[in-house]
Amino acid sequence: MKKPVTTALLGGLLASGGVVAAATPAQAAFDCNSNVCLWQDINYSGPKWNFSPRKVDNVGSANDQATSLHNRINRQTAFYTDAHQMGYKITLQPGMSVNNLSSYILPRGIYPWWTNWNDEISSYITY
Ligand SMILES: [Ca+2]
Numbered sequence: 001m002k003k004p005v006t007t008a009l010l011g012g013l014l015a016s017g018g019v020v021a022a023a024t025p026a027q028a029a030f031d032c033n034s035n036v037c038l039w040q041d042i043n044y045s046g047p048k049w050n051f052s053p054r055k056v057d058n059v060g061s062a063n064d065q066a067t068s069l070h071n072r073i074n075r076q077t078a079f080y081t082d083a084h085q086m087g088y089k090i091t092l093q094p095g096m097s098v099n100n101l102s103s104y105i106l107p108r109g110i111y112p113w114w115t116n117w118n119d120e121i122s123s124y125i126t127y
Contacts, residue, residue, distance in 0.1 A: 030097075035073035036124060038066035042100040054126040058083040066121045070097040075126040081106070083122045090117055 031037075034050035038059065041047075049062040054073070059066075063083075071077040071092040081087035088106055098104070101117035108115050 030070070032070045032072050035071075035126065036077060037070045037072065038062050038121065039068045040065050042067050042102075044068050044070065044097070044099065051124075055085075055124070057085070057123050059122060059124070063122050064119050067101055067118050068097070068099050069101070069121070071095065071126075073126050077124055077126045079117075079121045079124045081108075081120045081122060085123050085125050087122070088120075 030044050031048075032044075032050070034052050035054065036051040036056075037044075038049045038051070039046055040062075045068070047065075049059065049066075051059070054075070069079070069092075071094065074094045076091055076093060078085070078089050078091045080089050088108065090104060092098070101120070104117040106115045106117050106120060
């Protein structure tokens, strides 16, 4: 009885060490050098769009494409479903990132019809 417990504990420690070691390349892949970065896919992958302005009325080719994002600027940033900061809004705190916008409910249309923020962002403003 004692031996399996010890083995399980060691296995847990080794697994924990493996997770820490694996976090380094994952963080290196998180590449956002602008104020705001949008990615087409989850977990900051796929095509990426970089934005420097504090206000963008239309994210252009990224329109209705973003699935993950990072607010790198040291200000709150509000993202909108429509151009020119119109429609629904979701606000990210400074430095906050979202690895999958599908997790955020968008209360659009007639209740109880709910959608989510995946492929919805069209504009943003920092403040
Ligand atoms: Ca949109």
